[in-house]
Amino acid sequence: DVQLVESGGGSVQAGGSLRLSCAGSDSEYIARSYCMGWFRQAPGKERGGVADLNRDGSTNYADSVKGRFTIPLDNARSLPTLEMNNPTPEDTGIYTCAADWDRIQWAKEEYSFWGQGTQVTVS
Secondary structure, three states: OOOEEEEOOEEEOOOOEEEEEEEEOOHHHHHHHOEEEEEEEOOOOOOEEEEEEOOOOOEEEOOOOOOOEEOOOOOOOOOOEEEEEOOOHHHOEEEEEEEEOOOOOOOOOOOOEEOOOEEEEEO
């Protein structure tokens, strides 16, 4: 099984920036072979899709984060990250990365492998 671990969470001021990483048991292989997704569960709300990255390099973003959050594309694709720019308090929540060999429909929680999540608090 693929083990995923998120890092980079914490507290950030609104308008700042934060980078979340998703490391796996073989990060480079995962980055080259898997489709990745980032999900967020805000307090009192259901978990929802934030962004995803497919093997062809295409990305998708939730409307609420478009223009602010990105999954940087680099040739190595060694550590899929989620860069959060200009966050707002509405971005507070538990962020979880997920991976699957197959392309997963946007925001569907059908990924085979999941991390435990990392808390992000925006104030």
